[in-house]
Every structure is written in structure tokens, then in C-alpha cells.
Amino acid sequence: MRRLHHLPLSPFSRKVRLVxxxxxxxxxxxxxxxxxxxxxFLLLNPASQVPVLQIDGLTLSDSGAICEYLDETVPEPKLLPNTPAERAEARRLANWFDDKFHHEVTVNLLYERVTKKLKKSGYPESARIREGVSNIKFHLDYLDWLTDQRRWLAGDTLTIADFAAAAHLSCLDYVDDVDWGRSDNVKDWYARIKSRPAFRAILADAVPGMPPPPHYADLDF
Amino acid sequence: MRRLHHLPLSPFSRKVRLVxxxxxxxxxxxxxxxxxxxxxFLLLNPASQVPVLQIDGLTLSDSGAICEYLDETVPEPKLLPNTPAERAEARRLANWFDDKFHHEVTVNLLYERVTKKLKKSGYPESARIREGVSNIKFHLDYLDWLTDQRRWLAGDTLTIADFAAAAHLSCLDYVDDVDWGRSDNVKDWYARIKSRPAFRAILADAVPGMPPPPHYADLDF
Known part of the structure; x- marks a missing residue:
């Protein structure tokens, strides 16, 4: 039995679900x-982080390592491009979202607004929210620049970079923290990835007591 | 000309230098x-992070993406193992150090003690230092468990996991924040990796005004 231990609003879990x-x-x-x-759970992953994937008799953790494993063992469709240079670009951007975007935006917005509530560990700090709101603009502008030049974030083909970015943005969109009016390029890119069958389950996610905004699951947002 | 933009006490730069x-x-x-x-520099890497590697006519950033690129294009010696399952374990551990260890230990100790001084951005916060000193014990115990079971961190062969871990620990050792007396297994593993020719340049690093402790460059520490 294949099993994914996850949390609905964890961007790292969502990235693996999309892949x-x-x-x-x-x-x-x-x-x-x-x-x-x-x-x-600690016995499955001593880091005590989701996602953890049980597959092929193995217990895998770390979302980056899991995605590489899946791309190596289930090659169709390939989510890393063909050349070392293109793969480096896809990995750079996936890590950009999972590291830089995560710490500058996701931690400040999603974790303050949602995770603290779920953990019952206090109230959102307004200074952090302000920092997240300010930081996401810089990242959306960088996405605008990328999507202006390329069909998908890392080049001509859909890669793990798109799934990493869409995983973070979809979690932030669930709490209505993404200004889709800022860039038509970014909105077009997100509309394309949002309309993929792989995205359906994520758009159906519902956290008890925290309904998403009406546009969240709307493909024509 | 191949060029690496780096910082001597950046663990991510050191990992790439070791590879x-x-x-x-x-x-x-x-x-x-x-x-x-x-x-x-921002034109080379909009994330404004070291390391950045200029190689083969490309400009590569993100240390994880760089190491994968180097292992794909210069296969000898291989620093990722042969099977998908073993590669997943090597990547999981490399990311453990570059993400979890980095945020729980390196940021609290090295960045408080060194980076703030270099940036002239204030004094070390004692609460953070205490947190780092407490957290590194947990990580050394996890390393003890790994090195008790395996020759190298991810298994029988030397992988990027060993270089990621050694890169962080060598930076912390430069500021004398590693208690090598805590585990003979960890000390033996570090002595083995420290004595490799690849480590020589790192042991010769000197940050002006911040000499390392005498044992830092000693192979028989």
C-alpha cells in the first residue's frame, strides 16, 4: 500500500501530491x-516533518528527495528536463520556492495565520504578516519576469519548479494572500497549472473552520 | 574560466568547494x-546568495542544484549512490543539514557570532546562542546514531550527505562550537572526511580578525 503522510496546507506535501x-x-x-x-511518526521521519511517502517498501522523507525518487522511478511524464543545464535551472527554482520563498513569505503569512491557529500556539504577529505581504510582491515580480520569458518557470516544459511554486502559492491563495491582479503573466501561468487534473484534489482541500475564498477553486479566477 | 563566488564561512559554499x-x-x-x-552579483544570482558557480558557459546558483549538476557532468567519483532508494537517502540527509541543521544550529551559532560581525549588524543574541548550543546536541546524537550503523552518513559510500554535514560542522568548528567529545563515532567520521585532500583548502581558510581554535586544522584533533 502506498501512503502519503501529509498536511493539507503544507506546501511541501502539496508539491509531492501534485507530482x-x-x-x-x-x-x-x-x-x-x-x-x-x-x-x-517520529520513527518514520526523525525530522518530524510532512510529507513522508511509503512506497516500494521504503519510507521516504524530504520533499525534494521524494520528488527526485519519483522522477527516477516513474519516468512518465518527466518532471526534470533533459539536459544537466536545464535540470540545474529547474532545481534552482524549486529550491528558490522551497527555501527563499518559504522563509520570506510562507512562514510569515501561512504559518502566522493558519499553523499557529491549528497548533493553538498563539496569535498572528502583525509585524510578520506585514513582512510577508511586502516580500510576496518581490517574488510575484520575479515570477512575472520568468513567465514573461518562458512558457513554464524553468523553460519550455513543466518541471518540479512549477509544482514547487504552485504548491506555495495555492496554500497562500487558500488564505487569500495572493494578489492575482499584480501580473497577467503570473495569473496565466497559475491558471494553466491550476486547470491540470493533478490540481483537482488540492482545490478540494478544506480545513475545518477555515473556508477558502470563493475564487480559490475557481479555474476562471 | 571556471569561477566560484563564495564566502569562506558559508556552509553552502564549502559544500560546493568540497565537491x-x-x-x-x-x-x-x-x-x-x-x-x-x-x-x-545580483545579475548572477537574483537570490543574492553564495555560492554561484560559473562553469561550461553557465552561471549556476543554489548549492543543491550545483552539486547535482557537477555529479551529472563529472561522474568520477560519483557522489550520489547507484540506486534510487540510496540516492533518496543521500538527498534526504544532505537536505537535513542544509535545511533543518542550518536553521536550528548554523543560523543561531555561526550567523550570530560571525555573520553579524562581518555585516556590522549588531551583537550576538544570547537567547539564540543558547538555542543553537542546545540544538546541536540533538543533531550530534543523530549523527552518532547514523555513524554507528553506517560507514558514511547515507550508507557504504561517501555522498553529498557527508559533504553537506561536514560543511556545516567545519564552519561551526571554526568558531569552536562543536563538542567532539560527545561521540567517538562522529569524531571518527569527521576525522576521515577531514583528512581527505578535498578538505585541505577549507582547513586553510582564515577570516581576518577571527582566528580558528588550534584544533581546527589539526587532523589529529
Missing amino acids: LAEKRIEVELVEEKPWERRME | LAEKRIEVELVEEKPWERRME
Whole structure:
């Protein structure tokens, strides 16, 4: 049985869900609140982070390592391009979102607004929210520059960079923190990735007590 | 001309320097203070982070993407193992150090003690230092567990996981923040990697006004 331990509004879990769906790999989803540090979960991943994927008799953690594994073992469709130079660009951008965007935007907005509430660990800090709101503009402008030059973020083909970016943006869109009016290029790119079958399950996510804004699941947003 | 833009006490720069040296790829080292946000450097890497590698007519950034590129284009010696499962484990551990260890330990100790001084951006916060000193114990114990079971961190062969871990630990050792007495297994593993020719340049690093402790460059520490 293939099983993904995840959290609905974890961008790293969403990235892996998108890659699994794009490759048509069916998995059982098991929700895990990593901050509870359950012993059974710590035995699966001592980092106590989602996602964790149980597949092929293995227990895999770290979303980057999981995506590389899936692309190596289920080659169709390929989510890393053909040449070393193009692969370096796809990995650079995936890591840009999972590292830089995550710490500058996702942590300040999503974790302040949602994770703190779920963890019951306090209230959002307004200074952090302000920082996140300011930082996301810079990142949307960088995305505008990329999508102005390229069909997909890393080049001509859809790669893990698109899924990493869309995973973060879809979580932030769930809490209505993305200004889609800022760039037509970015909106067009997101509309294209949002309309893929792989995105359906993510658009159906619902966190109890936190409904998404009406445009969240709308393909014509 | 191959050129690496780096900073001597950046663990991400050191990881790439170790991989370059292990593969015997000679590069010109150019020191870059990324916080100065020089326009010429921002054009090379809009994330304004070291390392940036200029090689094969390309400009590559993100240390993870760079290491994958180098392992794909210069296969000897291979720094990712042969099977997808083993590669997933090597990447998981490399990312463990570059993400979890970095934020829990390196940021609290090295950045408080060194980077703030270099940037002239204030004094070390004692609460952060205490947190880093506490967190590194947990990570050394995890390293002890790994090195008790395996010859190298991810298995039988030397991989990028060892270089990621050694890059962070060598920076922390430069400021004398590693208690090598905590685990004989970890000390033996570090002694093995420290004695490799690839490590020589790193042991010769000197930051003006911040001499390392005497044992830093000693192979018999």
C-alpha cells in the first residue's frame, strides 16, 4: 500500500501530491500534525516533518528527495528536463520556492495565520504578516519576469519548479494572500497549472473552520 | 574560466568547494559578501546568495542544484549512490543539514557570532546562542546514531550527505562550537572526511580578525 503522510496546507506535501497525481501514482492520504511529534511518526521521519511517502517498501522523507525518487522511478511524464543545464535551472527554482520563498513569505503569512491557529500556539504577529505581504510582491515580480520569458518557470516544459511554486502559492491563495491582479503573466501561468487534473484534489482541500475564498477553486479566477 | 563566488564561512559554499575538489575540478575562488547586494552579483544570482558557480558557459546558483549538476557532468567519483532508494537517502540527509541543521544550529551559532560581525549588524543574541548550543546536541546524537550503523552518513559510500554535514560542522568548528567529545563515532567520521585532500583548502581558510581554535586544522584533533 502506498501512503502519503501529509498536511493539507503544507506546501511541501502539496508539491509531492501534485507530482504523484501528474504521474498517476495513487496513494492513500493520511493526515499528520507534525507538531504533535507522535512517536510512530517520529520513527518514520526523525525530522518530524510532512510529507513522508511509503512506497516500494521504503519510507521516504524530504520533499525534494521524494520528488527526485519519483522522477527516477516513474519516468512518465518527466518532471526534470533533459539536459544537466536545464535540470540545474529547474532545481534552482524549486529550491528558490522551497527555501527563499518559504522563509520570506510562507512562514510569515501561512504559518502566522493558519499553523499557529491549528497548533493553538498563539496569535498572528502583525509585524510578520506585514513582512510577508511586502516580500510576496518581490517574488510575484520575479515570477512575472520568468513567465514573461518562458512558457513554464524553468523553460519550455513543466518541471518540479512549477509544482514547487504552485504548491506555495495555492496554500497562500487558500488564505487569500495572493494578489492575482499584480501580473497577467503570473495569473496565466497559475491558471494553466491550476486547470491540470493533478490540481483537482488540492482545490478540494478544506480545513475545518477555515473556508477558502470563493475564487480559490475557481479555474476562471 | 571556471569561477566560484563564495564566502569562506558559508556552509553552502564549502559544500560546493568540497565537491569540486573531490572531483578535481579547479576553479578560481572569488569572495563575495552577499549582504552588500552588489548589482553585478545580483545579475548572477537574483537570490543574492553564495555560492554561484560559473562553469561550461553557465552561471549556476543554489548549492543543491550545483552539486547535482557537477555529479551529472563529472561522474568520477560519483557522489550520489547507484540506486534510487540510496540516492533518496543521500538527498534526504544532505537536505537535513542544509535545511533543518542550518536553521536550528548554523543560523543561531555561526550567523550570530560571525555573520553579524562581518555585516556590522549588531551583537550576538544570547537567547539564540543558547538555542543553537542546545540544538546541536540533538543533531550530534543523530549523527552518532547514523555513524554507528553506517560507514558514511547515507550508507557504504561517501555522498553529498557527508559533504553537506561536514560543511556545516567545519564552519561551526571554526568558531569552536562543536563538542567532539560527545561521540567517538562522529569524531571518527569527521576525522576521515577531514583528512581527505578535498578538505585541505577549507582547513586553510582564515577570516581576518577571527582566528580558528588550534584544533581546527589539526587532523589529529
